[in-house]
Amino acid sequence: xxxxxxxxxxxxxxGNEFQSMIISEQTGDTIAVCYSxxxxxxxxxxxxxxxxxxxxxxDDMLNACEAAVRFILAQGKxxxxxxxxxxxxxxxxxxxx
Numbered sequence: 318x319x320x321x322x323x324x325x326x327x328x329x330x331x332g333n334e335f336q337s338m339i340i341s342e343q344t345g346d347t348i349a350v351c352y353s354x355x356x357x358x359x360x361x362x363x364x365x366x367x368x369x370x371x372x373x374x375x376d377d378m379l380n381a382c383e384a385a386v387r388f389i390l391a392q393g394k395x396x397x398x399x400x401x402x403x404x405x406x407x408x409x410x411x412x413x414x
Contacts, residue, residue: 324348326373330365332358338365379410 324342331339338361340349349368353361382403389400408414 326376328369328372330362330369332362338362340365340369375410379407382407382410 324346326342328340328342328348331341333339338351338358339347340351341347349365351361351365351368353364386400386403386407389395389397389403394400405414
Protein backbone atom coordinates (compact mmCIF):
# COMPACT_ATOMS: atom_id res chain seq x y z
CA UNK A 318 0.00 0.00 0.00
CA UNK A 319 1.34 3.44 -0.95
CA UNK A 320 1.31 6.16 1.68
CA UNK A 321 0.21 9.63 0.55
CA UNK A 322 3.03 12.15 0.74
CA UNK A 323 2.75 15.75 1.92
CA UNK A 324 3.34 18.60 -0.50
CA UNK A 325 6.92 19.63 -1.06
CA UNK A 326 8.52 22.39 0.94
CA UNK A 327 9.48 25.25 1.16
CA UNK A 328 6.21 26.51 2.54
CA UNK A 329 5.53 30.17 3.24
CA UNK A 330 2.98 32.40 4.99
CA UNK A 331 0.85 35.15 3.49
CA GLY A 332 -2.18 37.07 4.70
CA ASN A 333 -5.60 37.77 3.29
CA GLU A 334 -8.45 40.24 3.77
CA PHE A 335 -10.18 37.98 6.31
CA GLN A 336 -7.45 38.35 8.99
CA SER A 337 -6.26 34.82 8.47
CA MET A 338 -2.85 33.57 7.49
CA ILE A 339 -2.44 31.24 4.53
CA ILE A 340 0.26 28.57 4.42
CA SER A 341 1.18 27.83 0.82
CA GLU A 342 3.65 25.74 -1.12
CA GLN A 343 6.04 27.00 -3.79
CA THR A 344 3.42 26.73 -6.54
CA GLY A 345 1.12 29.03 -4.58
CA ASP A 346 -1.35 26.26 -3.75
CA THR A 347 -2.87 26.64 -0.29
CA ILE A 348 -1.89 24.01 2.27
CA ALA A 349 -3.67 25.41 5.33
CA VAL A 350 -5.31 28.51 6.71
CA CYS A 351 -4.75 29.72 10.28
CA TYR A 352 -7.48 31.72 12.00
CA SER A 353 -7.50 33.15 15.49
CA UNK A 354 -10.77 35.08 15.83
CA UNK A 355 -10.49 35.41 19.59
CA UNK A 356 -6.81 36.42 19.68
CA UNK A 357 -6.51 38.30 16.40
CA UNK A 358 -4.42 38.39 13.26
CA UNK A 359 -1.08 38.65 15.09
CA UNK A 360 -1.68 35.31 16.82
CA UNK A 361 -2.81 33.72 13.56
CA UNK A 362 0.39 34.97 11.91
CA UNK A 363 2.59 33.70 14.77
CA UNK A 364 0.90 30.27 14.61
CA UNK A 365 1.27 30.06 10.83
CA UNK A 366 4.92 31.10 10.95
CA UNK A 367 5.62 28.50 13.66
CA UNK A 368 4.00 25.76 11.56
CA UNK A 369 6.00 26.77 8.49
CA UNK A 370 9.32 26.89 10.40
CA UNK A 371 8.64 23.46 11.92
CA UNK A 372 7.63 21.86 8.62
CA UNK A 373 10.41 23.44 6.57
CA UNK A 374 13.09 22.30 9.05
CA UNK A 375 11.60 18.85 9.84
CA ASP A 376 13.71 16.77 7.43
CA ASP A 377 16.98 18.44 8.41
CA MET A 378 16.27 18.09 12.14
CA LEU A 379 15.28 14.44 11.78
CA ASN A 380 18.44 13.74 9.75
CA ALA A 381 20.58 15.44 12.41
CA CYS A 382 19.00 13.35 15.18
CA GLU A 383 19.49 10.16 13.18
CA ALA A 384 23.15 11.05 12.54
CA ALA A 385 23.67 11.66 16.25
CA VAL A 386 22.12 8.27 17.07
CA ARG A 387 24.38 6.56 14.52
CA PHE A 388 27.39 8.23 16.14
CA ILE A 389 26.29 7.13 19.62
CA LEU A 390 25.72 3.57 18.36
CA ALA A 391 29.20 3.53 16.84
CA GLN A 392 30.57 4.50 20.25
CA GLY A 393 28.58 1.73 21.93
CA LYS A 394 26.94 4.15 24.39
CA UNK A 395 23.28 3.22 24.02
CA UNK A 396 22.66 3.44 27.76
CA UNK A 397 23.03 7.25 27.83
CA UNK A 398 20.17 9.65 28.40
CA UNK A 399 21.06 11.44 25.15
CA UNK A 400 20.66 8.25 23.12
CA UNK A 401 17.35 7.46 24.81
CA UNK A 402 16.06 11.02 24.31
CA UNK A 403 17.07 11.12 20.63
CA UNK A 404 15.55 7.70 19.98
CA UNK A 405 12.24 8.84 21.50
CA UNK A 406 12.29 12.09 19.49
CA UNK A 407 12.94 10.19 16.26
CA UNK A 408 10.02 7.83 16.94
CA UNK A 409 7.77 10.80 17.70
CA UNK A 410 8.86 12.62 14.53
CA UNK A 411 8.13 9.52 12.45
CA UNK A 412 4.70 9.13 14.07
CA UNK A 413 5.64 5.79 15.60
CA UNK A 414 4.43 6.67 19.11
